[in-house]
Amino acid sequence: MEVIHVSAECYPVAKAGGLGDVVGALPKYQCKAGQVAKVVMPMYRTKFLVNNEWVIDFKGKANSGSYFFDYTIIKEKTNKLGVDLYLVDIYGLLDREGIYGYDDDAQRFLAFQIAVINWINQWEHTPDIIHCHDHHTALIPFMLKNCFDFRRLSNIRTVLTIHNAQYQGWMQWKQMDWLPAWDSWKWGDLDWNGALNPLASGIKCAWRVTTVSQSYMDELRYNSNGLEALFEYEKGKCVGILNGIDNEVWNPETDEFIAHQFKTTTVVTGKKKNKQILCDEFELDVNVPLLIFIGRLVGEKAADILPDTIRSVLWALKEKAAFLILGSGDPAVEKELKSMNGNYPGYYHAVIGYNETLSHKMYAGADFLLMPSRVEPCGLNQMYALRYGTVPMVRSTGGLQDTVVDMGDWEGFGIRFNNASVADIHYSVGRAINVYNDKTHFNWMRKYMMKIDHSWERTVTDYTNVYTSLL
Numbered sequence: 295m296e297v298i299h300v301s302a303e304c305y306p307v308a309k310a311g312g313l314g315d316v317v318g319a320l321p322k323y324q325c326k327a328g329q330v331a332k333v334v335m336p337m338y339r340t341k342f343l344v345n346n347e348w349v350i351d352f353k354g355k356a357n358s359g360s361y362f363f364d365y366t367i368i369k370e371k372t373n374k375l376g377v378d379l380y381l382v383d384i385y386g387l388l389d390r391e392g393i394y395g396y397d398d399d400a401q402r403f404l405a406f407q408i409a410v411i412n413w414i415n416q417w418e419h420t421p422d423i424i425h426c427h428d429h430h431t432a433l434i435p436f437m438l439k440n441c442f443d444f445r446r447l448s449n450i451r452t453v454l455t456i457h458n459a460q461y462q463g464w465m466q467w468k469q470m471d472w473l474p475a476w477d478s479w480k481w482g483d484l485d486w487n488g489a490l491n492p493l494a495s496g497i498k499c500a501w502r503v504t505t506v507s508q509s510y511m512d513e514l515r516y517n518s519n520g521l522e523a524l525f526e527y528e529k530g531k532c533v534g535i536l537n538g539i540d541n542e543v544w545n546p547e548t549d550e551f552i553a554h555q556f557k558t559t560t561v562v563t564g565k566k567k568n569k570q571i572l573c574d575e576f577e578l579d580v581n582v583p584l585l586i587f588i589g590r591l592v593g594e595k596a597a598d599i600l601p602d603t604i605r606s607v608l609w610a611l612k613e614k615a616a617f618l619i620l621g622s623g624d625p626a627v628e629k630e631l632k633s634m635n636g637n638y639p640g641y642y643h644a645v646i647g648y649n650e651t652l653s654h655k656m657y658a659g660a661d662f663l664l665m666p667s668r669v670e671p672c673g674l675n676q677m678y679a680l681r682y683g684t685v686p687m688v689r690s691t692g693g694l695q696d697t698v699v700d701m702g703d704w705e706g707f708g709i710r711f712n713n714a715s716v717a718d719i720h721y722s723v724g725r726a727i728n729v730y731n732d733k734t735h736f737n738w739m740r741k742y743m744m745k746i747d748h749s750w751e752r753t754v755t756d757y758t759n760v761y762t763s764l765l
């Protein structure tokens with residue numbers, strides 16, 4: 295079976311969040327399971343591009359409405375990711391350092407999608423499955439069905455995985471001219487509430503829709519940023535499949551980013567040494583529980599309540615817990631978290647920015663990982679934390695409730711709370727301090743959680759079942 299993953303991110307080529315991790319791992323494990331999986335993504339100007347060898351695979355011409363452009367497809371030479379990796383270069387649109395955040399993102403990703411299907415249209419054979427990820431690639435199912443130039447591909451089965459339904463790639467109707475000539479009777483496949491909505495179009499036109507956890511799938515029918523009715527209507531073709539984690543990248547026994555590798559039997563000493571290094575680096579008290587937050591500083595992650603929560607906890611529970619934050623996002627939150635540096639010497643530090651190495655060190659050295667997310671489709675951080683013996687403290691939502699069992703329940707190993715509020719987190723920090731001081735219970739939880747299997751090997755079968763049901 296040949297599966298083509300089309301995505302805006304793929305670790306380690308370019309990553310902004312969980313989407314990159316998933317596309318960097320799922321295809322690799324599909325190949326290990328005997329399938330032919332390939333990844334196609336834009337050719338951003340990242341370090342990975344410069345540090346690896348490439349060969350030109352194809353040069354073509356396409357058009358986005360009246361905008362005619364040349365594109366080049368290059369292929370990585372050494373199979374470094376364990377899959378065939380193709381990058382699409384479009385001069386003036388994709389040749390940028392960043393992934394997102396440009397004014398012309400809609401045009402960039404549309405041109406990328408058009409180039410990908412234009413390229414596949416030149417192949418002698420057709421792939422079995424085109425697997426699209428999030429709104430940046432969600433117009434492909436529509437274009438395969440309804441664009442005259444791609445009629446030959448209209449029978450290819452398409453799967454759309456929704457990693458985050460908050461972002462839908464809304465476009466104005468006048469931008470419909472950017473699509474290659476299409477059957478205008480089918481305008482309803484593009485429309486949602488009077489706008490051209492790529493994610494909604496993907497949900498309508500893909501043969502199957504998956505989301506990254508079962509609870510998130512259920513949640514989308516009553517909370518999906520305006521698409522609730524659509525998810526309800528299309529529920530028959532929607533499936534929730536919990537993400538896995540790449541155990542080769544996220545393995546405390548072999549992780550080269552951390553100073554002291556450890557495994558289940560050495561978790562106590564291993565984490566102690568890593569914590570010492572982390573605390574020395576950021577001048578934090580090593581004798582109290584270390585709570586970390588890693589992630590995008592946005593409302594979805596409830597990052598806006600972090601400053602008040604930390605102030606409240608550090609005022610009431612003086613010198614009983616320390617916080618280390620790593621993140622970037624909303625400038626106002628970044629500014630406030632940064633401005634608190636120095637106010638609580640030994641008990642608080644925030645690093646603003648994106649730092650893959652530091653994130654590994656933090657999972658390895660911390661005692662607790664805080665995730666108060668308002669929306670969390672799956673969440674990978676808590677699964678990495680489990681693997682590194684760091685107790686997750688999570689709000690009961692989406693994938694967090696599918697992966698964390700509260701320590702008050704049978705064989706529980708984490709801390710769960712219901713509201714993204716200062717009060718709930720404050721109370722949970724109290725519970726964290728109590729269990730931290732009960733070393734027998736705390737160390738049992740660490741060892742237990744490290745053994746939980748969230749590997750992709752398990753999850754790949756669920757995707758295979760989705761594909762085979764379509765063929």
Ligand code: ADP
Nearest residue numbers: 311312589590621647648649650653673674675
């Ligand atoms: P989302 O995709 O919504 O951002 P996930 O929990 O699915 O959230 O995935 C987040 C991924 O991004 C994890 O691998 C996490 O370690 C990483 N990450 C997020 N912010 C940062 C940061 N500032 N520095 C390093 N890694 C980060």
